[in-house]
Amino acid sequence: MATTSAQTDSGLFDPIRIGQLQLSGRFAKSATVETRCTVDGYVTNELIDFYEEIARGGTPLIISGAASYNSYSRGVAHQISVDHDDNIEGLKKLADAVHRHGSRMFIQIYHTSRQAIPAGVGRTEAQAPSKVWEPTLGVMPRPMTLTEIEQTIEDFAAAAERCQKAGFDGIQIHAAHGYLISAFLTPHTNRRKDKYGGNLSNRMRLLLETYRAVRRRVGPDFPVIMKLNGSDELPFRRGMSTSELVTVAKMMEEEGLDAVEISAGHYESGTTFSRARWKGFTKTMATEGAGKNMSFLRRNAMRIFAPLVDTFFNFLGGYQEGFNLNYASEFTKKLNIPVICVGGFVHKSAMEKALLDGDCDMISVARGLIADPHLYKHMKEDRQGPVCLHCNACLAVAGVRPATCTNPKLIAPSG
Numbered sequence: 001m002a003t004t005s006a007q008t009d010s011g012l013f014d015p016i017r018i019g020q021l022q023l024s025g026r027f028a029k030s031a032t033v034e035t036r037c038t039v040d041g042y043v044t045n046e047l048i049d050f051y052e053e054i055a056r057g058g059t060p061l062i063i064s065g066a067a068s069y070n071s072y073s074r075g076v077a078h079q080i081s082v083d084h085d086d087n088i089e090g091l092k093k094l095a096d097a098v099h100r101h102g103s104r105m106f107i108q109i110y111h112t113s114r115q116a117i118p119a120g121v122g123r124t125e126a127q128a129p130s131k132v133w134e135p136t137l138g139v140m141p142r143p144m145t146l147t148e149i150e151q152t153i154e155d156f157a158a159a160a161e162r163c164q165k166a167g168f169d170g171i172q173i174h175a176a177h178g179y180l181i182s183a184f185l186t187p188h189t190n191r192r193k194d195k196y197g198g199n200l201s202n203r204m205r206l207l208l209e210t211y212r213a214v215r216r217r218v219g220p221d222f223p224v225i226m227k228l229n230g231s232d233e234l235p236f237r238r239g240m241s242t243s244e245l246v247t248v249a250k251m252m253e254e255e256g257l258d259a260v261e262i263s264a265g266h267y268e269s270g271t272t273f274s275r276a277r278w279k280g281f282t283k284t285m286a287t288e289g290a291g292k293n294m295s296f297l298r299r300n301a302m303r304i305f306a307p308l309v310d311t312f313f314n315f316l317g318g319y320q321e322g323f324n325l326n327y328a329s330e331f332t333k334k335l336n337i338p339v340i341c342v343g344g345f346v347h348k349s350a351m352e353k354a355l356l357d358g359d360c361d362m363i364s365v366a367r368g369l370i371a372d373p374h375l376y377k378h379m380k381e382d383r384q385g386p387v388c389l390h391c392n393a394c395l396a397v398a399g400v401r402p403a404t405c406t407n408p409k410l411i412a413p414s415g
């Protein structure tokens with residue numbers, strides 16, 4: 001969708017519509033798992049404070065961190081849960097707090113599949129399309145039965161309806177990063193021989209049935225968007241190409257989807273969805289992050305080889321501003337719904353260039369808003385706040401400690 005603007009050249013600060021919803025600017029907070037809920041996923045004041053600050057910074061649209069909708073979907077402790085009606089009361093307080101500052105908020109709903117250590121969330125096993133080893137965390141999942149697939153679709157749709165009841169402005173279906181829906185789309189992770197595996201329309205079936213079940217529950221006017229890879233970035237494995245993913249997005253647009261956010265990669269791509277300057281990441285993750293739930297052997301191997309692993313991550317997924325733009329532009333050419341591009345943005349000039357070049361319709365930012373919750377306001381006022389240097393220390397402890405900007409060197413004086 002091409003964009004033009006009457007007020008500013010790039011349109012970054014101009015309104016845009018996502019379905020029936022009018023946003024005050026073309027800028028969103030991309031999902032970051034917050035690790036600020038109670039251990040079983042209930043909203044806390046700490047979570048509300050985190051989002052209220054981002055709303056106070058004028059952010060037009062906030063997308064929550066991945067929220068789980070049943071026990072198999074849960075990836076880490078302390079993430080948002082939308083699996084019971086008794087979650088609604090806390091969620092409503094969160095939606096109200098964000099709305100008080102004029103921001104809109106969507107909940108991102110996801111199923112972690114094979115990309116979580118089951119023991120970390122009190123499970124003994126992981127569900128996936130097929131029995132395919134996940135090498136970064138060392139997880140061998142088990143294939144879902146047809147009954148489990150039907151159940152997960154229903155659970156997802158019920159969760160979406162809870163978000164609507166709680167007063168959120170929309171939901172985001174997480175269909176990227178190798179989580180369940182993405183794993184069904186990808187031939188490398190989906191080796192099924194039934195109606196959910198094989199050709200593209202079969203591999204898309206879970207996404208499509210989930211979307212339709214959500215729509216039945218929330219009605220035609222409630223914004224439903226999805227996060228999708230622009231490429232699986234899985235060399236030497238059978239990943240999804242950009243053209244196949246554009247086909248998926250186009251089919252979802254025809255179904256009534258309201259917008260798509262473009263990212264890239266699975267965990268086993270080298271976590272290329274959060275390209276970074278990886279120095280120190282692996283040691284912190286092994287000793288203070290997900291490593292805590294790994295076997296003694298795996299954790300210590302990671303710790304010992306950390307500098308080498310960091311170098312490898314830099315090779316696979318080194319940082320560059322706007323690192324998914326090449327993919328996003330392919331979607332923008334073909335789609336009429338808004339295309340949101342995430343990936344490495346921190347500078348107003350880079351965001352404005354992306355919009356001016358017509359590569360996307362909206363920009364979303366994750367780590368930049370952890371470093372500076374008032375980034376949008378600062379850009380609007382041409383003031384410099386704290387700048388994220390993409391060290392990924394926040395990601396290294398995700399699920400164990402709240403995602404905050406921990407590297408004091410990154411904190412420049414805030415206005």
Ligand SMILES: Cc1cc2nc3c(=O)[nH]c(=O)nc-3n(C[C@H](O)[C@H](O)[C@H](O)COP(=O)(O)O)c2cc1C
Pocket residue numbers: 030031032033064065066108174177227263273274275342343344345364365366367368394395398403
């Ligand atoms: C601490 C942390 C947590 C994240 N959690 C999520 C998540 O819950 N859902 C998701 O789709 N992406 C998640 N991501 C990826 C971001 O949404 C985003 O796609 C990626 O970091 C690139 O954007 P950025 O360069 O603006 O950070 C997370 C990233 C970080 C650093």
